[in-house]
Amino acid sequence: MLNKENRNQLDKISSILCCDFGVADVEGRVCYSGSSNITEGDIISVPRAGEEVFEEYDIVEQNGMNFAYYNMDDSEPVWFFLSVEGDDKESGKRLLELALCAYDNRREVRSRRKAEFFRSLVTEGYSAVDVNDFNMYVGELSPDIVGYTIIIVSLITSSYDPANLAVVEEFLAGIFPSKEGYCVIPADDERLCIICPLTEENGFEQLLENADLISDTVLSELMISVSVAVGVAVNNIKSIDAAFKSAEKADVIGKMFEMSGKSFVYDKLGLSRLVYGMPKETCLAFLKETLGPSILEDKSWFVRPGGQEDEIKKTIKTFLDTNQNISETSRELYIHRNTLVYRLDKFNKMTGLDCTKFEDGMKVGMAMLVLQYLSKMQNKDNKN
């Protein structure tokens, strides 16, 4: 329950207090003692919850000793206890309040330093962090860990508000607890990053399932819209910056290609990643070759910002998404199958491509991705 850092902080506070001061779990087992009168492992009488429910920072006096209810770093509730000689109960209570205040402040400073350390490690790499800090913070991680990855959670523009980031951070720290080895830190003003340990039991695939829950969960609990991207898995935490960079890229590509799914996973970007790496000239040449030059001149083929797609383009996309299944496409678009066949024919006459054939369908699918990429790049250029 108490790590080395917690103990150091308690030692410092205890040395100033000069009285019986310590920490016990909710069952009364002493897990830290700063006094020779009480030994760690002893059982002391602590207030019991019963019908009453204790809140954090509640102070209770029992048998001449003052107790303060407190949640440690890993959210485990404990009792801080303190007793002073004589009958001055009030000063005992005040001292305990001061001790809690001091502990809180030290925890806050430590937490900020830790977040700063991990932010540097994640965004700038191992070479940018202090080796002593690295040994201190990373040394705390469990030996069961076989790898790491990064989840980036970004506020969607409509939810952008610095206060929202802090709320989401607190929320994610609750569902990705530090006691399980996770670390949630702000990457910048709009993004949070979760350092995720991978173990034999909870590997990458398991993590992806949890990542898929984030956007819906944040939305339903906090009414804040976020996007979620997952980077590659790395074996060593020293290479965690590679996981971060890949998650960043997954976020950009996922949004650019409006990929479906609850999270954008770098290892599952498929053709989108390939297209993203293609030079603009190559893209244009491919479109010209596949769809013909006339389509390139028709602006309706490019996605307008926030715009609706051309009817035929939407039809073709749905047809390819449903594995060229006529019935499913007509059901999905709620059009008669004859209407669908008519639109496919129309496209065939325009381009010479028969989407019902695998080879042509594949070419058209690729061309759709390229069109989407070029449209988004164009919109981005226009904004700049």
Place this chain on the structure above:
Amino acid sequence: MASVKLKNIYKKYPGGVTAVNDFNLDIQDKEFIVLVGPSGCGKSTTLRMIAGLEEITSGELLIDGKLVNDIAPKDRDIAMVFQNYALYPHMTVFENMAFGLKLRKTPKGEIKKRVQEAARILEIEHLLDRSIKALSGGQRQRVALGRAIVREPKVFLMDEPLSNLDAKLRALMRTEIIKLHQRLQTTVIYVTHDQTEAMTMGSRIVVMKDGYIQQVESPQMLYEKPVNMFVAGFIGSPQMNFAVARVEKEGNDVRLRMGRWTVTLPEKKAKVLEEYGYIEKEVVLGVRPEHVHDEPVYIEQFSDCVVESAIDVVELLGSESLIYFTLEGTNFISRVKPRHNLYVGDTMKFAINPEKVHIFDKETENIIVN
């Protein structure tokens, strides 16, 4: 508990696309209303505007009579339930249900009280100490609902919450949500693309297409009195049969002619067609599969509405059979009592119940007479 009012709501995107057009709806306190329509019809956008996750371009949104257009989503006192279970794997059932309240700094005593009450309503009290991993699919879904219930919101917004479930669980959860609504007595706005879900759950249904409301009605009225061909075709499974027919008048009789077949209309329907000048014009006849009969008693009763065709396909469904046939190039389905002596290629007589025929304008696709 609250009423929700949407007045002339529009959602327009910067590119010029209008996702929701002049949406007007009064949702009563404690009502279970379902928004239904094909993908891209604007139902989820409408829900997200109610939640505050999408900005309203123009119009007014009132919750309990209070204008909330500019109120932040978290302050609207609503809860959203999505298709993902969204449960936290590292926590017990109790912790999962309590987590949102803890974040809102709700006192512990209150959290305990609310979680236990929600668990009682959902009948999962015995699972509170269990790990999420130890739960079945249905139990997980209940915990997810429990997380929304403990917040005691004024309005529940549900965006296709059952679409991730298999058919058996979906049917089970449908009943659970209906029961839950009865117990909680709260306002629910439910979005789905599944007309069966809409028909079984909603006290009223809003059918949408291309950002426009098509019809708002109770399930039964929607089924019996559709306002246009879209609603008529969208609601009901198998969907309504449609065929282009010519209106003819001979003596006092008004008939719908499809090639060599005719359906003689009852006086009331005939009068409407005549009144609106449809004689000698083409209309669309609509008839639900259960009103295309094969039993001799109907053949006799509706003798001037009988057609004959060879069977294309027969689907034996146990409690009923579906017979597919073609009439003058148009596909028809008849829903009949289960029989085993139906064979593909056999010629059969079918009687179309003229009282149950819907007639639509061929151009506008709007109803002329139900």
